[in-house]
Amino acid sequence: MRLRETAKRIMIDMRLTLRMLADPRTPVRARVALVFAALYVVFPFDLIPDYRPIYGLFDDIVVAAIAIAFALRLIPREVREQYRPPPPANDNGDAPRVGALSALIAALAGVILLTLAAWWIYGLLAA
Numbered sequence: 056m057r058l059r060e061t062a063k064r065i066m067i068d069m070r071l072t073l074r075m076l077a078d079p080r081t082p083v084r085a086r087v088a089l090v091f092a093a094l095y096v097v098f099p100f101d102l103i104p105d106y107r108p109i110y111g112l113f114d115d116i117v118v119a120a121i122a123i124a125f126a127l128r129l130i131p132r133e134v135r136e137q138y139r140p141p142p143p144a145n146d147n148g149d150a151p152r153v154g155a156l157s158a159l160i161a162a163l164a165g166v167i168l169l170t171l172a173a174w175w176i177y178g179l180l181a182a
Contacts, residue, residue, distance in 0.1 A: 072123055074138040075130055085126040092122030112166070 072089065075081050096115045127135070 071135065071138055072126060075134055078134055078138070080131060080134050082129050085129040088122045088126040088129070092119045095119070095122075 076086060076089065095118050
C-alpha cells in the first residue's frame, strides 16, 4: 500500500473513531482502549523513553495504532457504517498532493528542530 493511501486511511479512521465515541451503542471496552491510547501517548513513562530521538516516538505511534484498530474491531458494523462519511462527489481516490506532503515535511522538520534544541539546552545545563 502506498504512503498516501495509508495516510488517507488513517485520517478517515481517526474521524470515524471520534464520531463513534459519542454514540451510546459504542461498547465501553472500545472507549477504554481509546482512552488508554491517549493516556499512553501523554504519560511520561513509556516502554521506550521519549527523549530517544526516533525510537521514543515510535512506541507511542505503535500503541496508539493498535488501540485504534482494537477499538474499531469492537464497535458493531452498523455503528461503523452509520458514521462512515460518504465519499465526496468528485473523489477520484487520490490523496491531496500538496497539503499532505507539506504537512508531513513540516511535522518532521519540527520534530528534528525540537530534538536539536533539547540536546543544545541539555548541553548548556550539563556543563
